[in-house]
Amino acid sequence: xxxxxxxxxxxxxxxxxxxxxxxxxxxxxxxxxxxxxxxxxxxxxxxxxxxxxxxxxxxxxxxxxxxxxxxxxxxxxxxxxxxxxxxxxxxxxxxxxxxxxxxxxxxxxxxxxxxxxxxxxxxxxxxxxxxxxxxxxxxxxxxxxxxxxxxxxxxxxxxxxxxxxxxxxxxxxxxxxxxxxxxxxxxxxxxxxxxxxxxxxxxxxxxxxxxxxxxxxxxxxxxxxxxxxxxxxxxxxxxxxxxxxxxxxx
Amino acid sequence: xxxxxxxxxxxxxxxxxxxxxxxxxxxxxxxxxxxxxxxxxxxxxxxxxxxxxxxxxxxxxxxxxxxxxxxxxxxxxxxxxxxxxxxxxxxxxxxxxxxxxxxxxxxxxxxxxxxxxxxxxxxxxxxxxxxxxxxxxxxxxxxxxxxxxxxxxxxxxxxxxxxxxxxxxxxxxxxxxxxxxxxxxxxxxxxxxxxxxxxxxxxxxxxxxxxxxxxxxxxxxxxxxxxxxxxxxxxxxxxxxxxxxxxxxx
DNA sequence: ACGCACCTAATGTACGGACATTATCCGGCC
DNA sequence: GGCCGGATAATGTCCGTACATTAGGTGCGT
Numbered sequence: 001x002x003x004x005x006x007x008x009x010x011x012x013x014x015x016x017x018x019x020x021x022x023x024x025x026x027x028x029x030x031x032x033x034x035x036x037x038x039x040x041x042x043x044x045x046x047x048x049x050x051x052x053x054x055x056x057x058x059x060x061x062x063x064x065x066x067x068x069x070x071x072x073x074x075x076x077x078x079x080x081x082x083x084x085x086x087x088x089x090x091x092x093x094x095x096x097x098x099x100x101x102x103x104x105x106x107x108x109x110x111x112x113x114x115x116x117x118x119x120x121x122x123x124x125x126x127x128x129x130x131x132x133x134x135x136x137x138x139x140x141x142x143x144x145x146x147x148x149x150x151x152x153x154x155x156x157x158x159x160x161x162x163x164x165x166x167x168x169x170x171x172x173x174x175x176x177x178x179x180x181x182x183x184x185x186x187x188x189x190x191x192x193x194x195x196x197x198x199x200x201x202x203x204x205x206x207x208x209x210x211x212x213x214x215x216x217x218x219x220x221x222x223x224x225x226x227x228x229x230x231x232x233x234x235x236x237x238x239x240x241x242x243x244x245x246x247x248x249x250x
Numbered sequence: 251x252x253x254x255x256x257x258x259x260x261x262x263x264x265x266x267x268x269x270x271x272x273x274x275x276x277x278x279x280x281x282x283x284x285x286x287x288x289x290x291x292x293x294x295x296x297x298x299x300x301x302x303x304x305x306x307x308x309x310x311x312x313x314x315x316x317x318x319x320x321x322x323x324x325x326x327x328x329x330x331x332x333x334x335x336x337x338x339x340x341x342x343x344x345x346x347x348x349x350x351x352x353x354x355x356x357x358x359x360x361x362x363x364x365x366x367x368x369x370x371x372x373x374x375x376x377x378x379x380x381x382x383x384x385x386x387x388x389x390x391x392x393x394x395x396x397x398x399x400x401x402x403x404x405x406x407x408x409x410x411x412x413x414x415x416x417x418x419x420x421x422x423x424x425x426x427x428x429x430x431x432x433x434x435x436x437x438x439x440x441x442x443x444x445x446x447x448x449x450x451x452x453x454x455x456x457x458x459x460x461x462x463x464x465x466x467x468x469x470x471x472x473x474x475x476x477x478x479x480x481x482x483x484x485x486x487x488x489x490x491x492x493x494x495x496x497x498x499x500x
Numbered sequence: 501a502c503g504c505a506c507c508t509a510a511t512g513t514a515c516g517g518a519c520a521t522t523a524t525c526c527g528g529c530c
Numbered sequence: 531g532g533c534c535g536g537a538t539a540a541t542g543t544c545c546g547t548a549c550a551t552t553a554g555g556t557g558c559g560t
Contacts (some may be wrong), residue, residue, distance in 0.1 A: 045516050065541045066523035184434035184452035202434035202452035294545050315511045316552035
């Protein structure tokens with residue numbers, strides 16, 4: 001299985017094979033221990049650890065003393081970005097969170113379809129929700145997904161659960177990346193009424209394209225009250241981390 | 251120097267000491283080789299490599315076969331975040347970029363000083379600029395820095411250069427991290443006039459605290475035209491990357 | 501003075517072993 | 531049946547060694 005005369009390092013060959021086995025779902029039950037892998041591949045523990053180091057750096061597995069390595073739970077390994085953090089941040093503050101589902105149907109939308117790489121007439125599941133934190137309106141959230149994969153969502157109840165949870169439960173889809181764009185816009189009169197805002201107000205508009213294996217599967221359009229929430233980014237040498245959090249003041 | 255009976259691992263003690271020596275500027279000339287460190291600390295090469303591994307992961311040093319480890323060039327190791335990207339993105343579009351310096355003086359500001367961890371009466375260098383892309387106003391930028399380190403900036407010309415460049419040139423300071431917060435606000439009448447905006451307009455407010463070795467050294471408050479620019483974040487398994495870029499539309 | 505070949509130095513890879521520390525499981529005890 | 535404690539297993543830490551591979555300098559020859 002391993003080629004000791006190849007130019008690529010042994011640990012990298014082990015890493016590649018582990019990735020393949022992960023993709024094949026061989027480790028859904030349990031991840032093998034270091035010594036298991038030493039025996040399976042016939043390499044030293046040092047080499048196995050070098051390969052595992054990478055998987056840990058990528059957040060795919062977690063390890064600790066005395067415990068076998070484990071696959072990182074899906075919720076943790078998928079940083080869904082600002083939007084996901086927004087609602088978890090609200091929960092962390094102890095605010096009850098719920099949604100009012102305003103629309104849940106199938107429709108076509110040429111503009112959105114083209115952003116998802118579909119034909120303009122492609123049927124899309126459309127979900128429009130007003131999100132509340134406690135009793136106060138927090139955001140107006142619109143999401144479009146291809147109907148061929150997301151149709152089961154039409155039976156889901158979104159008042160208390162997150163779209164990503166339902167996607168996993170009903171469609172067995174776990175989005176693994178995407179692109180988000182945040183900008184400032186003025187609230188329209190309809191949005192002001194829904195979000196309980198004064199006559200003129202600024203909103204954060206978060207547009208998100210969620211991807212699975214590089215293919216766009218979700219387009220999302222979320223208006224967040226700019227007076228109560230902010231996007232924060234921590235910058236360090238490793239790169240930028242993104243989160244949306246309630247503003248400490250106001 | 252090292253405490254072999256301590257609870258913290260040896261490699262971590264080595265790492266901590268290396269960080270201290272880096273902060274002291276001991277390695278400005280050359281970074282020591284692995285075997286030098288083995289001798290200096292009296293630990294095995296494996297332990298030294300474990301410490302160096304972290305420094306490499308943080309982008310502080312680079313290493314390659316046959317070559318001693320080197321300090322990563324400053325330009326590469328310091329992703330300055332959304333704001334820095336904003337102005338480089340403008341340049342990438344071929345738009346001439348310049349600033350009108352509206353204020354450059356020393357003053358005290360209790361609120362800003364407290365965010366920088368200084369006494370309220372501490373003197374601060376204050377720089378206020380209107381940034382233009384081509385002929386159009388782009389952003390209103392305010393920056394505060396402790397006067398004791400940033401005083402040389404008072405002689406700098408900011409019409410065509412970036413604050414970070416001047417910080418490096420005049421004060422030999424290279425910010426290495428920080429925190430940014432982006433939110434949506436309404437433009438005040440004065441801001442509307444300066445930025446040439448309609449009667450009601452939404453702005454992106456970027457507040458940034460720049461740090462050197464974890465100590466805040468810069469507070470920045472930038473209002474960006476929300477109708478022309480957006481914050482974009484690319485999300486993948488490795489984390490989130492942040493950038494501010496001109497909007498493709500409008 | 502320039503270029504090529506070689507040598508040296510340094511990191512990357514890989515092996516081995518030993519002990520420390522901790523999570524987990526199992527069994528005994530109350 | 532539930533709680534506590536020891537045995538077990540597994541990873542974390544640390545040491546040593548050897549060889550491969552490459553960067554960079556040295557020195558020779560032209």
